[in-house]
Amino acid sequence: MTDKLRAELAGITSTQRAAVLMLLLGEEQAAEIIKYLSPKEVQALGAAMVQVANFSQEAVNYVLDEFVDHLKNQNNVSIGGADYVEKVMRLALGDDKAASVLGRIMPGQGTKGLDILSWMDARGIADMIRGEHPQVVAIILSLLESEVAADVLNYLPPDTRAEVIQRVASLDTVQPSAMAELEAIMKQQFSKNASAQSSSFGGIQAAAKIMNLTKTALEASIMNGLNDIDPDLMLKIQDNMFTFENLVSVDNKGIQVLMRAVEPDMLMMALKNASEPCQARFFDNMSERARGMFRDDMEAKGPQRMADVEDAQKQIMRKARKLSDSGELILGGADFV
Structure with a gap:
């Protein structure tokens, strides 16, 4: 390899290698491959195809030779068949997620109606589900990426948002019959090979992730509404929205405000099991003398x-949220996922 080629290929990613191969395949063959990829994979691959479009012929040849050599080293056992792919997917992703992926990539399995949601924008999804029962809306939000679900929530009627989040947090498993009903709503039928097992969706952490990504004003409105519906559930979601470790991202002024607002004994308890960066965030905001006494x-x-x-950490986080609501410190909302 020449120095020039080595410099050109320095830092090339596996996605960019795949992009080079896609550009070599031609439009029809590339399109056939792309249709089996997830939305995120398509976006990443598309960006990489633009990045490698100006690669030199020498670099393209090298990537292609590397790929051919890789294929030559494969054998029938390592390549495997449908059973091998299914086993790998289930080991890597778990049964529920694997079933969704296999439904898209295995021959003879049609795309589920709900999978189309991954390709729609937030407004389109909101328009589609706006008139559905809050339980249906909650399940659909749980199927989406948290960022998309947060945007969809923004487009839903204000008087339904709190109930939807309550139902997301209360979800545990969804029976096949309920999933079949959702498929009907999407004007599609279950694939004949769809899993008959219950699917795990939602839960408090899913609700917290969605709430983390909502705008501050919208978050306050939803949490207030949820507090009227189920105060205990609201607190559980709140506890999961920001963990104690997230405080490493709060600026020095905010940390100092928080330290003045909590008892030293409670802070000592909370820091007992905290990571070194989290402990350092607080220690760095103490004088050398105070830090030594605190550590002792x-x-x-x-x-x-x-x-x-954990109880001490949760109490401090609740205090931090109150200080954030009053504008005395900034927690950073959507940065904590």
């Missing part, structure tokens, strides 16, 4: 029950 007192407490540590 914290070590003197000895081992603590994990439940007590």
Whole structure:
């Protein structure tokens, strides 16, 4: 390899290698491959195809030779067939996610109606589900990427948002009959090979992720509505929206405001099981003398029950959210996912 070629290929990613091969295939063959990819994969591959469009012929030849050599080293066992692919997918993704992926890539399995949601924009999805029952809307939001679900929530009627988030947080499993009903709503039928197992969707963490990505004003409105419906559930979602570790992203002024608002004993308890970067975030905002005394007192407490540590962290996070609501510190909302 020449120095010029080595410099051109320095840092080339696997996605860019795939993009080179796609450009070599021609439009029809490339299109056949792309239709089996997920929306995110299509976006990444498309961007990479633009990036490698100006590769030299020498670089293109090298990538192609590398690919051919890789194929030559394969054998029938390592290539495998449908059973091999299914086993790999299930080991890597778990049964539920694997079933969704296999439904798109295995021969003879049609695309589920709900899969089309991955290709729609947030406004289009909201328009489609606006008139559906909140439980149906909650399941659909749980199927979407958190960022898309947050945008869809923004387009839904204000008086339904809190109930939808409540139902997302309350979801655990969805029976096949319910999924079949959703497929009917999308004007499609289940594939004949669709899994008959219950599917896991939603839950408090899913609701928290969606809420993390909503705009501040919308978040406050939804959480207030949810507090009227189910205060305990609202607190559970709130606890999962921002973890104690997220405080590493709060600026020095905010950390100092928070430290003044909580008892030292509670902060010592919360820092017991915190990561080094998180501990350092607080220690760096203490004077050298105060930091030494704080560390000594914290070590003197000895081992603590994990439940007590987590409780202290949650109490501090609730205090942080109140300070954020009053504008005394900035938590960063959508940065915490």
